[in-house]
Every structure is written in structure tokens, then in C-alpha cells.
Amino acid sequence: MKKIAISAMALLFSAGVAMADPLEGMWRTTADDNGNSGLIKVAPCGAQLCGTLIKSYDATGAETESDNIGRNIISETVAQGDGAYTGMVYSPDRDKTYKSKLQMTGNTLKVRGCVAFICRDGGTWQKVN
DSSP: OHHHHHHHHHHHHHHHHHTSOTTOEEEEOOOOTTSOEEEEEEEEETTEEEEEEEEEEOTTSOEEOOTTTTOEEEEEEEEEETTEEEEEEEETTTTEEEEEEEEEETTEEEEEEEETTEEEEEEEEEEEO
């Protein structure tokens, strides 16, 4: 009986791991208009995905302080299939939140967003292991 219980627990645990969304994890953003970039941790937030700024880097690549540490940079994000996602992305350098499309291919994430008819290329982010 003990072996059955352990097997059942292992099966449940492995099913939860297998269900993790490929977007989950750490992503390094491209440099913004000021040359700054960040490290974003993407994780579930309810039925959606959110990405929180964990670290901020200046134009030289040195870690720097930021009022946006802990802020959701990605929010309301849902998978559309084939590596495509839709949601909202906050741009600290412009202090604007964009309705966004994200396209994940392997370890890269192409980010693009619009406010009204003004669209912005958010660059290609790199997955960090």
C-alpha cells in the first residue's frame, strides 16, 4: 500500500511539472531607449501569466537599483498556441502599458505592443537558465 501511495504522489508531482507553460522562467529583456534592461521572472498569476522585474541593469550591463523592481512588466498574458501569447507589457522607459503580442521561438521571445494606434517593438528577449 505504501508503494502505491508513493507512486501516486510521484505521478501527481510529475504531471504538475509537465503542465508548466513554456513561457515560465527567467527572461532577459533587450535594452530600452535608455540602454537599460531587466531580468523578468514569468510565473502563473491565476489562470494567466505575469512577469515580474527581478533585476535591473544599466547600459554597461551592471546591476542597478530601480523603482520598478517587483513590478509586473508582463500581465494578463495567455497562450494562443504555437508559441504565441497575448497580454499586457509595461515599458518602464516610457511609463506606458501596451496591449502586446509575444512570440516565443526556442529560447527567444519577440515582444511587440500597441497603445491605440501607436505600436512599439519591444525587442527579442532571451531565456536565462
